[in-house]
Amino acid sequence: MDPEEYRRAAYASIDYIVDYYKTITERQVVSDVKPGYLRRLLPSEMPEEPESWDDIQKDFDSKIVPGLTHWQSPNFLAFFPANISFPSILGELYSAAFSAPAFNWICSPAVTELETIVLDWLAKQMGLPSEFLSDGEGGGVIQGSASEAVVTTMVAARDRYLRDAIASKYLTEEEKEASIAAARGKLVAFASDQTHSSTQKAALIAGVKFIAIKTYPEDDYALTGDSLTKALKEAEDNGLLPFFLTASLGTTAICAVDKFVEIGKAMKDYPHTWKHIDAAYSGAALICPEFQHYLAGVEFFDSFDMNMHKWLLVNFDASCLYVRKRRYLTDALSITPSYLRNEASDSGLVIDYRDWQIPLGRRFRSLKIWFVMRTYGAKGMQEHIRKTLGIGVHFTKLIQSFSHVFSVVAPPRFGLTVFQVVPSNSEETANDLTRKVADRINNEKVLFLTASTVDGKTCIRVVTGSPWATVKAVTEAFEYILRLSEEERQK
Numbered sequence: 001m002d003p004e005e006y007r008r009a010a011y012a013s014i015d016y017i018v019d020y021y022k023t024i025t026e027r028q029v030v031s032d033v034k035p036g037y038l039r040r041l042l043p044s045e046m047p048e049e050p051e052s053w054d055d056i057q058k059d060f061d062s063k064i065v066p067g068l069t070h071w072q073s074p075n076f077l078a079f080f081p082a083n084i085s086f087p088s089i090l091g092e093l094y095s096a097a098f099s100a101p102a103f104n105w106i107c108s109p110a111v112t113e114l115e116t117i118v119l120d121w122l123a124k125q126m127g128l129p130s131e132f133l134s135d136g137e138g139g140g141v142i143q144g145s146a147s148e149a150v151v152t153t154m155v156a157a158r159d160r161y162l163r164d165a166i167a168s169k170y171l172t173e174e175e176k177e178a179s180i181a182a183a184r185g186k187l188v189a190f191a192s193d194q195t196h197s198s199t200q201k202a203a204l205i206a207g208v209k210f211i212a213i214k215t216y217p218e219d220d221y222a223l224t225g226d227s228l229t230k231a232l233k234e235a236e237d238n239g240l241l242p243f244f245l246t247a248s249l250g251t252t253a254i255c256a257v258d259k260f261v262e263i264g265k266a267m268k269d270y271p272h273t274w275k276h277i278d279a280a281y282s283g284a285a286l287i288c289p290e291f292q293h294y295l296a297g298v299e300f301f302d303s304f305d306m307n308m309h310k311w312l313l314v315n316f317d318a319s320c321l322y323v324r325k326r327r328y329l330t331d332a333l334s335i336t337p338s339y340l341r342n343e344a345s346d347s348g349l350v351i352d353y354r355d356w357q358i359p360l361g362r363r364f365r366s367l368k369i370w371f372v373m374r375t376y377g378a379k380g381m382q383e384h385i386r387k388t389l390g391i392g393v394h395f396t397k398l399i400q401s402f403s404h405v406f407s408v409v410a411p412p413r414f415g416l417t418v419f420q421v422v423p424s425n426s427e428e429t430a431n432d433l434t435r436k437v438a439d440r441i442n443n444e445k446v447l448f449l450t451a452s453t454v455d456g457k458t459c460i461r462v463v464t465g466s467p468w469a470t471v472k473a474v475t476e477a478f479e480y481i482l483r484l485s486e487e488e489r490q491k
Contacts, residue, residue: 073466085375191248217455256413261297384467409454
């Protein structure tokens with residue numbers, strides 16, 4: 001493909017994308033294809049001869065698009081949103097055009113420096129303490145996902161704990177190594193039973209134990225200081241060493257918010273235990289001042305992470321991790337062979353983000369963040385959050401107005417409503433009926449939503465954060481859910 005061929009193909013691709021979004025409300029949100037469909041449509045080996053872009057585009061339209069789930073559709077009400085916007089798409093285009101692995105500052109200075117700048121912008125807009133900014137000892141870094149951020153911080157936490165809480169008690173290198181080896185098998189990470197599974201997976205990767213702390217409906221399923229204190233004591237009584245905790249600002253199932261102030265006070269006697277806040281979805285709301293009260297207690301924590309790629313108009317991947325002291329990341333993750341040495345890095349005057357993450361290379365992800373911030377401005381991004389929150393509140397009120405059909409399971413937060421379908425007789429449980437309704441909705445593929453379990457209750461989750469969402473669309477979704485629920489209740 002020469003430059004002119006690329007120009008024609010690019011123009012055609014942009015037209016295709018614009019037309020796709022113009023018709024997204026008309027598309028079935030979930031595909032009808034069966035597992036393995038694509039293998040039956042494509043050759044078993046790559047083509048021997050070059051093919052024209054027109055043929056490739058036709059196959060994309062006829063074979064790939066039918067197998068897509070349309071996450072930007074207003075009828076996509078499952079999981080959490082994975083937003084995108086046109087400025088973000090343009091940022092991705094430029095990022096691909098000026099591709100560089102960007103592991104060192106010298107690889108492409110603008111890649112590193114723009115990342116530092118836009119993450120400082122975001123931290124200030126969200127109201128994070130100044131300790132998380134890059135002009136001090138902390139700073140931000142773009143990770144692939146909130147799960148990747150947990151793994152990264154857990155590795156740093158393990159290194160810090162073994163060095164500062166264990167090895168520092170001994171004088172000789174032999175004693176230090178022996179103490180670290182003995183302690184490794186006793187390390188334990190904590191999170192609530194509502195916390196995303198990424199903390200448990202990170203513990204598996206890091207080779208440490210994991211304990212989930214039970215939460216209760218009377219606490220709105222939040223992790224409390226009392227529950228944490230009890231879990232810490234039990235762990236220590238069993239010879240374990242608490243070295244890491246994930247607290248949540250918006251859990252996956254119900255958007256519960258843990259008691260950060262209580263947690264900080266409960267851990268005052270654990271100075272070497274790393275405390276991390278996972279705000280993957282709900283952290284986006286912090287760009288609006290009226291939600292920044294949720295940050296009370298953040299001063300007790302070592303790290304904070306939120307995903308712009310969920311609710312904040314930037315496409316995947318753009319998970320923003322902030323640390324109070326960046327040296328703990330670089331202490332744990334920095335290895336500098338000769339081929340990575342350069343004058344700028346050796347001077348100590350630049351950031352090499354390879355030392356802030358698990359992989360070596362990285363993409364120019366800050367560009368799409370910059371494009372979105374410049375195009376929308378803080379006001380535009382706040383308007384998006386407030387608009388979609390209002391749509392979520394509208395849906396909640398519709399659910400609550402039919403209390404004989406639906407029962408709200410947890411306090412609605414951040415545009416998420418979690419509810420059960422109420423049986424019309426005693427012969428069927430709410431769990432069974434809710435599961436039937438959820439399965440029927442997803443099987444009919446008019447809407448796509450998620451069923452989950454909260455404290456033994458099978459629930460339906462409805463969340464919308466899409467920039468394409470409207471009050472009309474969510475009202476029609478409610479009417480559809482209501483009709484199917486009433487039909488199942490009468491069976």
